[in-house]
Amino acid sequence: MTFFRSKRYSSLADLVRACQAGDTRAQTAFYERYKSRLLGICLRYAKTKAEAEDIYQEGFIKVFKNITELRNVEVIDAWVKSVVIRTAINYYHRTTKEQQLHSNFDDFQRELDSGDYGKIIAQIDMNVLLNVINTLPDGYRMIINLHLIDGYTHGEIGEMLTISDSTSRSQFLRGRNLLMKRLQEKGITQYEIF
Amino acid sequence: MKSSDERIDEELRKALRERFDNFERLPDPTLREKIFKGLGGGTSIVQTGLVASLLLLITLTATVYLVSLSVEKKNEMAAGVKQVAQEFSRALAATNDSEVQKDRQDADRLVGKLENGDDNANPAQQEASPKSAPTDDNGDVVRTRGEQIRGARVTRVAVKPYKVKRADVIKIVDMVKANPAFGSVWIRDEDISPTDRAFLESELEKIFSAGPSANSDSINQNNSKELEGPTLADQDIGVLDHRPMALPQYNWQPDSLVTPAQPQKRYEYLFKEHWGIIVGLTPLRTFQILTVRPGNGVVYQNFVLPAKISAETVGYKFSAGVERKGFQLLLNYGQFKQSYRYEIATSEFVVGPGLSGNYEVVRKGIPQQENSTVRLVGMAVKKHVVRRSYFLRDYFGDVGAEFSRDLTSKKNLVWVNAGFGKELFAGNNVVMTVGPYFEYSLSKLRNPDNPFKIQPYQIGLSVGLRYIKK
Numbered sequence: 177m178t179f180f181r182s183k184r185y186s187s188l189a190d191l192v193r194a195c196q197a198g199d200t201r202a203q204t205a206f207y208e209r210y211k212s213r214l215l216g217i218c219l220r221y222a223k224t225k226a227e228a229e230d231i232y233q234e235g236f237i238k239v240f241k242n243i244t245e246l247r248n249v250e251v252i253d254a255w256v257k258s259v260v261i262r263t264a265i266n267y268y269h270r271t272t273k274e275q276q277l278h279s280n281f282d283d284f285q286r287e288l289d290s291g292d293y294g295k296i297i298a299q300i301d302m303n304v305l306l307n308v309i310n311t312l313p314d315g316y317r318m319i320i321n322l323h324l325i326d327g328y329t330h331g332e333i334g335e336m337l338t339i340s341d342s343t344s345r346s347q348f349l350r351g352r353n354l355l356m357k358r359l360q361e362k363g364i365t366q367y368e369i370f
Numbered sequence: 371m372k373s374s375d376e377r378i379d380e381e382l383r384k385a386l387r388e389r390f391d392n393f394e395r396l397p398d399p400t401l402r403e404k405i406f407k408g409l410g411g412g413t414s415i416v417q418t419g420l421v422a423s424l425l426l427l428i429t430l431t432a433t434v435y436l437v438s439l440s441v442e443k444k445n446e447m448a449a450g451v452k453q454v455a456q457e458f459s460r461a462l463a464a465t466n467d468s469e470v471q472k473d474r475q476d477a478d479r480l481v482g483k484l485e486n487g488d489d490n491a492n493p494a495q496q497e498a499s500p501k502s503a504p505t506d507d508n509g510d511v512v513r514t515r516g517e518q519i520r521g522a523r524v525t526r527v528a529v530k531p532y533k534v535k536r537a538d539v540i541k542i543v544d545m546v547k548a549n550p551a552f553g554s555v556w557i558r559d560e561d562i563s564p565t566d567r568a569f570l571e572s573e574l575e576k577i578f579s580a581g582p583s584a585n586s587d588s589i590n591q592n593n594s595k596e597l598e599g600p601t602l603a604d605q606d607i608g609v610l611d612h613r614p615m616a617l618p619q620y621n622w623q624p625d626s627l628v629t630p631a632q633p634q635k636r637y638e639y640l641f642k643e644h645w646g647i648i649v650g651l652t653p654l655r656t657f658q659i660l661t662v663r664p665g666n667g668v669v670y671q672n673f674v675l676p677a678k679i680s681a682e683t684v685g686y687k688f689s690a691g692v693e694r695k696g697f698q699l700l701l702n703y704g705q706f707k708q709s710y711r712y713e714i715a716t717s718e719f720v721v722g723p724g725l726s727g728n729y730e731v732v733r734k735g736i737p738q739q740e741n742s743t744v745r746l747v748g749m750a751v752k753k754h755v756v757r758r759s760y761f762l763r764d765y766f767g768d769v770g771a772e773f774s775r776d777l778t779s780k781k782n783l784v785w786v787n788a789g790f791g792k793e794l795f796a797g798n799n800v801v802m803t804v805g806p807y808f809e810y811s812l813s814k815l816r817n818p819d820n821p822f823k824i825q826p827y828q829i830g831l832s833v834g835l836r837y838i839k840k
Contacts, residue, residue, distance in 0.1 A: 200406075200743060202778075203406070211402070212395060215396070216395050219395055220390060229401060240409050293378065293381055293382055295385075297382070297385035297388075297389060302389065302393070305389060324387075352379070356378070
């Protein structure tokens, strides 16, 4: 028996405002809304699943603690994503910044057309593709994710990673070539299997 | 015109975004617990303050109740001691008066005898009189001797200051013999000499060893004489009123006299004709009836509810309001937890040997957990009935209804409740109520995150205070 039909967060803005007011039930609903999507982002930026879960946990806590600072609640999706990405970068700064990048791509011969890489990415198993990205060195993985998938410019990446634009560009090129090399290997393996 | 690098970047970007834009993975349920634990569990300053004030209220209540109990006991003891002291002083005064009177009579007798020349009339008194006393023939000497006799007696009392003399002991023994229903005899050690005490004890022992049968026989004979007649039904029942008083002498406090009319009047005066203020706290154990609605082909399985005794099932309710003529209007704040685990069934099945040795098919599921707190603000109306008759005196019963609103989901609930217990006087105008309490929600709480409905009901122990200003 319900005397007054309660409103159930009729819009995303309502949900965000309820979270800003500290409503625990709204926080639960908010968590349920973003939990899978944000873990997907964390899995891209992290090297292992355990690291991804650490970033995910830390990122969500930051979201809930800082959500009151969000003025325009309509951009909540982008804001939540940026908080988690910055958490991943901080995690990378804290734990793996000292890792040296010694990859040598002088021997990398591009054997496929640019369109073929797209086809490989589209056809390859998701876990295999994720594994290719995860096994990139931390710096390359960050920049590939930031620039290719999340659409940040080299200027923004330079600010986020505290490196210069040119460093970002050069590291991106190296990272991209490594990615292509790995994809090429995986693509051939896949073709061989099938 | 784009360079080859740019074309490759574009191809990679397009392909990667297609794969990763909607890439999602379901997190482990334990991550959610960790995140919300990391947020601090949602305990606000207001909540902490509320809990602290409730604890303070309970402590104050207990203190007021215990202090009032001890004061009442002290008053009763003081009244008892005062009464005993009065009885003794009265008895002592009577004894002294009789002794003085007796001395005077003896002195007068002695004067008479001396006037008649009979010096050996009372050898005991002669012994008591000092030999060096002047022996003039006029009355002055006699008066002097009489005064000396009294002086000698005063001196003897000073040496042996026993208040209860042999004569008093004999009187007490006679009194007990005459009235077998006489209560206890209390005489302090310093008020009676050891010989008199031994005498008294032996006499009383004789009376009681002779048995109540002897005494009761006589009483029965008397009673049977009084009850003799044609039939028992014809007897005047009023004869019972003339039976000897069997209670020990004791001045009952007027307030503690229990008559059928007085408490009712007092109750009406205190609680029916005046506004009262009520506060209460009820720790509650919450039970939930879980209803699963059909959810777009999703199958839910393996529900796990909290253990019977678990912190997850404990809630509380704080009430405050007013009462008049047994009707209570209360504002309530309470909270309880909603906690359960379940699985969303997947299309994967695991086949393995079961406990019985046969192969069993188990459907795999994605574990989920619901763990939220329901905070309710409500208004309740109750009828409070207190029994004032001898049987179950001061026991009360409550029946009522409550309308409350969940602050988090903004949903409304309607409850019916009932309780009973005992009223304890905790002060002049304060009554403490303690007893079990039960409430049942007629409404169901719908969870916004899943297709479940929860219908709660709660059992707890209600502790309350009622203040009625005279």
